[in-house]
Amino acid sequence: MPELLIAGARIVDPFRGADEMADVLVARGRVAQVGKDIPREGREVVEASGLVLSPGFLELHAHLREPGGEDAETLETGLKAALRGGYTAVCCMPNTRPPLDNAAIASSIAARARALGLADLYVVGCVTRGREGRELAEMALMNVCEANVRAFSDDGGAMEDAGVMRLALQYASAFGGLIISHPEDTKLSRGGQINEGEVSTALGLRGIPASAEEVMVARDILLAEETGCRLHLAHLSTARSAAMVREAKARGVRVTAEVTPHHLTLNEKDMKGYDTSFKMNPPLRTAADVAALREALRDGTIDAVATDHAPHRREDKEREFDYAPFGVVGMESAFPVLYLELVESGEVTLMRLLEALTRGPAEVLGLSPQEYGGGVREGARADLVLLDLEEEWTMDATRFASRGRNCPFHGRKVKGRVVYTIKNGRVVHAHEGGRG
Amino acid sequence: MAERRHLLDIDDLDREGMERILETARSFAEVLRRPIKKVPSLRGRTVANLFYEPSTRTRLSFELAAKSLSADVLNFSASTSSVEKGESLKDTALTLEAMGVDAVVIRHPVAGAPWLLRRWIGATVLNAGDGMHAHPTQALLDLFTMRERLGDLEGKTIAFVGDILHSRVARSGVKACRAMGMEVLLVAPPTLMPPSPMPGVELITSLDEAIPRCDVIYMLRMQKERQQEGRVPSLEEYTRLYQLNVERMAGARPGALVMHPGPMNRGVEITAEVADAPYAAITSQVTAGVAVRMATLFTLLGGAEGGGDAG
Numbered sequence: 001m002p003e004l005l006i007a008g009a010r011i012v013d014p015f016r017g018a019d020e021m022a023d024v025l026v027a028r029g030r031v032a033q034v035g036k037d038i039p040r041e042g043r044e045v046v047e048a049s050g051l052v053l054s055p056g057f058l059e060l061h062a063h064l065r066e067p068g069g070e071d072a073e074t075l076e077t078g079l080k081a082a083l084r085g086g087y088t089a090v091c092c093m094p095n096t097r098p099p100l101d102n103a104a105i106a107s108s109i110a111a112r113a114r115a116l117g118l119a120d121l122y123v124v125g126c127v128t129r130g131r132e133g134r135e136l137a138e139m140a141l142m143n144v145c146e147a148n149v150r151a152f153s154d155d156g157g158a159m160e161d162a163g164v165m166r167l168a169l170q171y172a173s174a175f176g177g178l179i180i181s182h183p184e185d186t187k188l189s190r191g192g193q194i195n196e197g198e199v200s201t202a203l204g205l206r207g208i209p210a211s212a213e214e215v216m217v218a219r220d221i222l223l224a225e226e227t228g229c230r231l232h233l234a235h236l237s238t239a240r241s242a243a244m245v246r247e248a249k250a251r252g253v254r255v256t257a258e259v260t261p262h263h264l265t266l267n268e269k270d271m272k273g274y275d276t277s278f279k280m281n282p283p284l285r286t287a288a289d290v291a292a293l294r295e296a297l298r299d300g301t302i303d304a305v306a307t308d309h310a311p312h313r314r315e316d317k318e319r320e321f322d323y324a325p326f327g328v329v330g331m332e333s334a335f336p337v338l339y340l341e342l343v344e345s346g347e348v349t350l351m352r353l354l355e356a357l358t359r360g361p362a363e364v365l366g367l368s369p370q371e372y373g374g375g376v377r378e379g380a381r382a383d384l385v386l387l388d389l390e391e392e393w394t395m396d397a398t399r400f401a402s403r404g405r406n407c408p409f410h411g412r413k414v415k416g417r418v419v420y421t422i423k424n425g426r427v428v429h430a431h432e433g434g435r436g
Numbered sequence: 437m438a439e440r441r442h443l444l445d446i447d448d449l450d451r452e453g454m455e456r457i458l459e460t461a462r463s464f465a466e467v468l469r470r471p472i473k474k475v476p477s478l479r480g481r482t483v484a485n486l487f488y489e490p491s492t493r494t495r496l497s498f499e500l501a502a503k504s505l506s507a508d509v510l511n512f513s514a515s516t517s518s519v520e521k522g523e524s525l526k527d528t529a530l531t532l533e534a535m536g537v538d539a540v541v542i543r544h545p546v547a548g549a550p551w552l553l554r555r556w557i558g559a560t561v562l563n564a565g566d567g568m569h570a571h572p573t574q575a576l577l578d579l580f581t582m583r584e585r586l587g588d589l590e591g592k593t594i595a596f597v598g599d600i601l602h603s604r605v606a607r608s609g610v611k612a613c614r615a616m617g618m619e620v621l622l623v624a625p626p627t628l629m630p631p632s633p634m635p636g637v638e639l640i641t642s643l644d645e646a647i648p649r650c651d652v653i654y655m656l657r658m659q660k661e662r663q664q665e666g667r668v669p670s671l672e673e674y675t676r677l678y679q680l681n682v683e684r685m686a687g688a689r690p691g692a693l694v695m696h697p698g699p700m701n702r703g704v705e706i707t708a709e710v711a712d713a714p715y716a717a718i719t720s721q722v723t724a725g726v727a728v729r730m731a732t733l734f735t736l737l738g739g740a741e742g743g744g745d746a747g
Contacts, residue, residue: 322545322546
């Protein structure tokens with residue numbers, strides 16, 4: 001393989017806090033040199049002047065549906081979608097059929113992903129056997145198997161039993177396992193379709209109150225504090241959730257948190273006419289919640305942006321609102337939506353946004369620089385993404401690599417484009433026509 | 437007619453639009469008092485009643501309205517149809533469309549189902565009640581009934597009493613009454629109130645406080661499921677606090693009207709004495725229903741002239 005020269009990019013590297021103009025030479029899958037005027041002769045050249053070069057993104061929260069839901073998404077379509085969205089590594093959630101609750105199935109999924117040679121896959125295992133919330137799954141065996149599972153979640157449903165949650169936090173701490181909580185009190189959210197409030201009242205849909213999330217965030221923070229164990233909170237959606245995480249971090253609780261692009265950019269009033277592409281759990285909240293989540297991303301209360309990529313079959317989404325499943329796809333729309341809404345608007349810096357897509361999730365997961373690129377620097381693995389910040393375009397879900405078309409940003413004007421994704425030093429995604 | 441017209445919720449109509457339908461309904465009410473209760477206005481047009489929820493009175497009312505206009509009527513109810521074989525709403529809608537129906541009257545337990553229908557098919561869509569969301573022809577027939585009994589509604593006060601939270605009748609009724617310049621009170625225990633106050637309405641938890649202020653007391657059906665959901669401790673306690681009975685009516689204004697969308701739970705939200713009293717307009721509502729639905733179908737389908745492309 002010839003050496004690859006990325007010429008003239010603006011490097012924005014959250015791992016080093018560097019924002020600089022330089023050439024990057026890639027050889028044997030690694031960054032060989034970062035510097036000015038690296039000679040071009042005999043090298044494949046990517047003309048990158050005017051583009052931003054960032055470490056590849058890491059998706060903390062995706063539902064790739066394999067096994068059992070292959071007509072909604074497969075590892076192959078999901079990981080291709082990841083590369084198109086700039087993600088070079090993806091965590092897949094274990095709410096599959098059957099669920100990823102043991103070492104055998106976790107290893108087989110990890111092996112399938114490796115054979116595909118697309119984005120890296122980190123398998124998230126179940127916390128409890130069968131995702132039933134009763135007995136702990138064999139987390140330590142999943143950790144030591146080939147899949148090297150390091151994070152565990154019963155995501156998609158909540159851990160109803162506080163006692164089981166407490167045991168899980170304690171048990172996983174023995175081998176550094178991370179428990180990811182899907183904070184939802186289903187007794188409070190039961191039957192709910194969208195955020196409870198003005199819009200649910202007007203549309204006659206049952207509401208999901210903010211408290212359905214907040215009481216679980218409070219509970220899990222208290223359990224993490226009492227046990228001293230590490231906790232990650234998935235897809236926060238309310239201002240009070242963010243405030244509780246901020247206070248917990250200030251007290252020294254070992255808690256991290258993620259937020260989705262849709263909760264950062266859409267509110268309950270954005271849904272028009274019972275469009276099930278706006279049906280997700282947790283639901284879109286109020287404009288005040290969106291503002292609070294942006295502040296929490298800015299000040300570091302929220303560690304990572306994760307899309308909660310949840311593809312569904314068109315047959316399942318094209319139904320009466322109450323009958324359609326929750327969830328939206330996110331990996332192919334994340335960057336252009338976030339760039340336009342957060343960075344162009346001046347609310348969040350490009351560095352901070354990229355940090356929340358790269359270093360933030362890597363630290364949540366506890367990945368070493370050997371495992372995950374770890375920045376644009378000599379010796380690091382060349383998992384990189386080139387971004388055009390100028391291109392304005394219209395999001396078109398019909399062109400996604402994902403099988404899911406259930407995207408609330410479909411038809412929306414966005415800005416910023418993932419032009420190239422480079423994995424292990426190879427260009428694995430190039431936007432048609434190269435630079436837009 | 438350039439584009440198909442629909443009635444999905446009462447706010448598809450402005451006050452003028454409502455007035456026009458009420459006016460048209462008045463002439464149809466006259467037709468319904470004749471020995472031969474039929475006009476040829478919609479001859480050759482087809483109306484499909486698509487009912488996904490058990491309903492006798494609304495379906496019969498729409499069926500009689502369409503037949504009185506000489507339209508052909510197809511009745512499709514979920515329990516006896518291909519829905520039981522797993523057919524989706526979309527396929528059912530496309531099937532009716534392919535058969536060339538001119539209007540679909542839909543009743544569905546899920547809010548928003550009529551909006552899906554409008555997106556999928558070209559026929560006129562008429563919402564006959566969707567989930568907890570909307571019931572526009574009920575709101576129109578209620579206005580019609582109140583007009584007949586009270587005259588001008590501007591400045592009059594109406595209280596909706598009972599399970600407001602789950603009531604599409606109240607949601608559409610509040611909008612219609614507000615549009616006519618009425619004051620609206622919602623009377624219910626807090627667990628049966630909507631989570632967010634509707635614009636321009638007053639929430640009151642005591643029926644006894646509300647009654648003396650009202651020109652119209654509109655009772656809603658109380659379903660047993662609400663007790664099972666824990667929203668009220670028992671139907672007996674609910675009855676004690678929110679039942680409209682003769683004793684409570686003693687506190688009402690002279691000439692105050694009692695209404696109910698039916699079907700009633702006699703002995704729960706309303707006693708037999710009140711339901712059958714002269715100040716109750718409940719059977720007038722049923723009569724008005726046919727005339728108002730005739731007027732609605734007539735207005736939406738543009739009378740006897742061909743409307744849009746025949747399928």
